[in-house]
Amino acid sequence: MLYYEFRKILSKTGNRIALLALLVLLGVTCYFAVNGYGTSYTDEQGVSRQGISQVRKLREARLAWEGPLTEEKLAAVIRKHAAVIATPEYNSKDATEMNIAYSWTQDYQDIRQMICRAFGEFRSYDYYKIDSLSPEDAADFYPNRIRALRTWLDTEAKDMYTEEEKEFLLERYEQLETPFYYTWYLGWDKLFEYGPTIQMIFVLVMSFVTAGIFAGEFSNRADAVFFTSYHGRKKAVTAKLWAGVLLSAALYWIVWGLYSAVVLGALGADGASCQIQVHVGWKSFYNITYGQLYLLMSFGGFLGSMFLLLLNMLVSAWTRSAVIAVTAPFIMIFLPSFLSNLSVPWLSKLLGLLPDQLLQMQTSVNYFNLYEIGGRIMGEVEPLFALYGVLSLLLLPTVCALYRRAGRG
Amino acid sequence: MQLRLEHVTKRFRETVAVSDVSVTMENGVYGLLGVNGAGKTTLMRILCTLAVPTEGRITCDGEDIFEMDMRYRKILGYLPQDFGFYPDLCAEDYLMYVASIKGLRPAAAKKRVEELLHRVGLYSVRRRKMKKLSGGMKRRAGIAQAMLNDPKILVLDEPTAGLDPNERVRFRNLISELSQERIVLLSTHIVSDVSYIAKRLFLMKDGRIVHQGSMEEILEHTPVRAWLCTVSKERTNACLKKWKVANIRAGSGGNELRVLSDLPPMEGAAEAELTLEDVFLYYFGEKAGDDDALL
Known part of the structure; x- marks a missing residue:
């Protein structure tokens, strides 16, 4: 039964086109991830080039700074930068000369960005901040991160959090292990940057496929034969649901696996053990590594996709319309983006718990939405997993129960 | 096997689609004749548990069909008027899928599908997509799916609608062959579909069975x-x-x-x-001329 449900889904021309579109969009996303901003290498003549071989050169240059980011290493970066900015090339108005000067800085660009964040205000970023620093300032690199948070909590965010929440945030900041370990992480960085895009594309394309699983019986006018069959109101309905769930799950891991393999294969997989604070999560209070964030993104994306596609199947079973069913994931993904423009504190907390957040874990770990559940304060990641884990499990029998009743007038 | 309808009524808000229908059927072919809109399809849907009667009950060998649930569906075969299928599946896969939801084990299903494909003359086109079959072929695939579980109750709703005369004769013969040791209820507004093969006829008008009996009884008792x-x-x-x-x-x-x-x-x-067509015209008046009713 399950086998023929798969055949029904995969034999539909519309579904085949949707899956082909998914493959094309996966290719396009991989292309942008591999060739996007920050993947070019500038040689000593000031000429920038892109491509896998150029990424390798960039990697070699950056690996010169690999290791714990100690005070000495940070001071060395500040010193090297001071030397670069004193050169005539750096101060020239000629683009080629400026590019030559840039080529001398590209090995420490990652560390430069960290320094600029550490010495800037909590909610601002000054790319040239490093220009005004001296090697002695390196000692303040790690304390500054905590100091900036404390200042922000005492001023701008004074009324946004309770004392317990402020204490929680500061505690998490203080718990972060230092010094950071620095290595090449561009592969992960790009994977995280385009990860939400591919996960959203997956949900939106797959919603076309899953929307027809239940509604298709009605649109094909095959419902009468289906519901009058022996298993029509029991096992056959369950088989439909499993076909949708298994197909979605299998395709999710294939798409996500291919995307990860292409991006990490092209840009390098080093840096899995780096703290996310070295780049994507400088301000995050989640003290996790790039490897752990990847797992969060993978499973968050999986849970979010499954929930949204189950919701899509529920609407399909309920309304008997694939067209209406397709709109459900669209609304769930795009409506929060519109609502997030409204700066209402409770709305921000609510939006933090919507399922689209599961498809963008790299931003979820950076949000300062706090929830107190059972006397424990936590960010949005933990409740998101718990909430949608339970809701997804509840959706399974609900979809079946709704559909079993659908064919009786 | 006895299928008994007792005072079955179905209302949709203000509309009474089926009104106080009481009939009893045992093995053989039964023809349900009536013009479009007479309530035939609603009655058939109730018989197939797709609709629940507002009043009355239907029993199969004394047991309520809605309480029998899966056990009733196990002995039921249904070809709906608006027969739908999965257009991108080939005829063989379509039948294999229906066989699976009818509870046939894969090996038995394969054998049964092959047998029915031969019987309805679709074996040579079994790998052709359903959407590419002709109207007659689709209908034959429809009767094949209804027969997969060797049903004791076979409900055929307007099975010849839209078929050309040759296909209709072929279909009629097929139904006649299949009617051994089972109840076949065939609804139609085409008199010739049932006049040759039905052992008993139900004439339905405005939701009611206005006349019933064998063809001879009906002809004899029609006051015209x-x-x-x-x-x-x-x-x-x-x-x-x-x-x-x-x-x-x-x-x-x-x-x-x-x-x-x-x-x-x-x-x-x-x-x-007097012919059955005359009776049909007598009971259904001008409406009997709708579509191809008297063909």
Whole structure:
């Protein structure tokens, strides 16, 4: 039964086109991830080039700074930068000369960005901040991160959090292990940057496929034969649901696996053990590594996709319309983006718990939405997993129960 | 096997689609005749548990069919009027899928599907997509799916609708073959579909069974007679207004009319043998002329 449900889904021309579109969009996303901003290498003549071989050169240059980011290493970066900015090339108005000067800085660009964040205000970023620093300032690199948070909590965010929440945030900041370990992480960085895009594309394309699983019986006018069959109101309905769930799950891991393999294969997989604070999560209070964030993104994306596609199947079973069913994931993904423009504190907390957040874990770990559940304060990641884990499990029998009743007038 | 309908009524808000229907069926072919909108499809859907009656009950060998649930569906085969399928599946896969939801084990299903494909003459096109089959082939695939579980109750709703005369004859013969040791209920508004094969007929009008019996009983108890009379072409229109005319045949000496009337409509009218088509026209009046009702 399950086998023929798969055949029904995969034999539909519309579904085949949707899956082909998914493959094309996966290719396009991989292309942008591999060739996007920050993947070019500038040689000593000031000429920038892109491509896998150029990424390798960039990697070699950056690996010169690999290791714990100690005070000495940070001071060395500040010193090297001071030397670069004193050169005539750096101060020239000629683009080629400026590019030559840039080529001398590209090995420490990652560390430069960290320094600029550490010495800037909590909610601002000054790319040239490093220009005004001296090697002695390196000692303040790690304390500054905590100091900036404390200042922000005492001023701008004074009324946004309770004392317990402020204490929680500061505690998490203080718990972060230092010094950071620095290595090449561009592969992960790009994977995280385009990860939400591919996960959203997956949900939106797959919603076309899953929307027809239940509604298709009605649109094909095959419902009468289906519901009058022996298993029509029991096992056959369950088989439909499993076909949708298994197909979605299998395709999710294939798409996500291919995307990860292409991006990490092209840009390098080093840096899995780096703290996310070295780049994507400088301000995050989640003290996790790039490897752990990847797992969060993978499973968050999986849970979010499954929930949204189950919701899509529920609407399909309920309304008997694939067209209406397709709109459900669209609304769930795009409506929060519109609502997030409204700066209402409770709305921000609510939006933090919507399922689209599961498809963008790299931003979820950076949000300062706090929830107190059972006397424990936590960010949005933990409740998101718990909430949608339970809701997804509840959706399974609900979809079946709704559909079993659908064919009786 | 006995299927019994007791005072079955189905209302949709203000509309009464089926009204107080009580019939009993045992093995054999039963024809449900009525014009479009008479309530045939609603009654069939109730019989197939797709709709629940507002009042009354249906029993199969004394047990309520809705309480039997899966056990009833196990012995049921249904070809809906609006027979739908999965257009991108080939005929064989379509039947294999239906076999699986009808609870046939894969090995048995494969054998049964092959057997039915041969029986309905679709074996040579078994790998052809359903959407690419002709109308007649689709209908034959429909009857094959209804027969997969070797049902004891076979419900066929307008099975010949849209078929050409050749396909209709072929279909009729197929149904006749399949009718051994089972109840076959065949709904139609085409008199010739059932006149040859049904052992009992139900005439349905406005949701009610207005007359039932064997063809002979129905012909015998219909309070009208058929007359053949020839009139000039100029008088034809006046005759059409005055009497129920079942047929007009143009001839060189005028039009030969088949008039339904208790008494001879005019001098020289010759009595003809009453047919089921005449009865149909008598009970369903002008509506009987809808679509291809009298074909």
